[in-house]
Amino acid sequence: MPREVSRRAFLRLAAAATAGTLLAACQPKVVEVTKEVEKVVKETVIVQEQGKPADTGEKVVRILLSAWAVGEIPFDTAAREFNEAHPGVNVQIQTSFEGWDTKVIAQINDGTLEWCAAGILTPFLDMQRWVATQMIQPMDDYIAASSEAGAADLLSDMIPTVKDDASYEGKFYSVPYSFENITFNWRVDYFNAVGATEAPETWDDWLRIAVELKKWGADQQIYPTAFDGQLWTDIGALACAAMDNPYTADGLIDWEAPELIECLAFYKRLIVEEELTPPHGSDGWLDAYYSGKVASVQAQSSRGVWGQNAFGTDKVATSPIATKVEGGGAGSVYWGNGVALLNGAKYPQEAMDYIVYTMGPQNTNFQKTVIKTGKTPVYNSAYEQIIKGDPQFGIYQWMVDMLDDVNRSVVPPRNNYYTIQNTMFQKHRVPFTEPGSVMTPEECAQLILKDSQDEIAKQKL
DSSP, rough: OOHHEEEEHHHHHHHHHHHHHHHHHHSSSEEOOOOOEETEEEEEEEEOOOOOOOOOOOOEEEEEEHHHHHHHSSSHHHHHHHHHHSSSSEEEEOOOOTTTTHHHHHHHHTTOOOOSOOOOOOEHHHHHHHHHTTOEEEHHHHHHHHOTTHHHHHHBBHHHHHHHTTTEEEEEEEEEEEEEEEEEEEEEEHHTTTTSSSSBBBBBHHHHHHHHHHHHTTTTTOBBBOOOOSSTHHHHHHHHHHHHHOTTTTSBOOSSSSSHHHHHHHHIIIIIIIIOSSSTTTTTTTHHHHHBBEEEEEEEEEHHHHHHHHHHHHTTEEEOOOOOSOOOOOOOOOOEEEEEEETOOOSSHHHHHHHHHHHHOOOOOHHHHHHHTTBSSSSSHIIIIITTOOGGGGGGGGHHHHHHHHHHHOOOOOSHHHHHHHHHHHHHHHHHTSSTTTOOOHHHHHHHHHHHHHHHOOOOO
């Protein structure tokens, strides 16, 4: 018994000496594991665990963007250029996924946020919700602190109404890389065939030309005109074309205004009474448009460029929407396509610097790329230096009209009501525009208003 204990002690000392030698020779962590063998000796086993990679000090700035935006705008290329010019910073562009905003908010709440910025933010649909859920934070201080070229001019060079659209309660939340507004996109060759060399200025002009186009294109089954089928492209835009301010103090479209009733009446006349559009004003319009079966459409300005890409720049033009009376109205519905800083971002200043570097007014190559996609730029300097000043961009002169249009447009209310109203508009516009429908404009307006108010009453935001 005494001899067995002595032997164990000896082996224990020998094992400790061996472990000490190995520990000095190897950096990975050493763990001593012992086990008894036949109750005679204890065997020592040395196990090496992988050490954690050393912290390189690199700031990884992850930015979530909508896939469609990444597909048409060179955010990735700009990130690589930014990284090369900013050692120690690694901007990574990732495309957003279903439910990304829920995940971001959850990570903000538990302090594990892995992204620094996100987009694309559409202010009249998203701004109030993103701010109210504390998903995003104001950018003002970060813009002021940025040493990137263009930071000092970013806000002052931005079109004032676009800047207002990107703001909420006096704070700036979203840098837009472009803005879109509702426009009249028309086939120049078709219109010329009936003697129309200019886009219609008023609703009467629009109706008159459409009637002529219906006769001219009857054999080929060409629709004289169409709508995109969303509230903001259809009745929302018509309301801007008819009223100095289409919104109420409660932040809703003014569904009870006499002018709004006239909008619905004109809408129904084009669709049902005169049969100048696809069914319900918009059914299948895009496929028909690409097939040469739509002579004009009231939709986003980029749709005109889509038509130019399909048929040629001499065949399709983009113009401001027709107004109820000449020179009247309040522009059109418009919005910026923006990127916002996330609340609790690990590297908010670096994310802001990338946004300025990429989307600021000084990056003329980026602005040119945006213009070529059919999106209108947000800086006054881009119109002066590129659209007006560069002969290669002569085909984009129509964007100057969009600048004038958005300058006189009314910023949509800062709430989530537009989305709710669009849902109710979709519910009631189909029966309203069915052939033979007896629903009056007043009835349609009241149905949309009541359903919208009922839904808003349930909201917590």
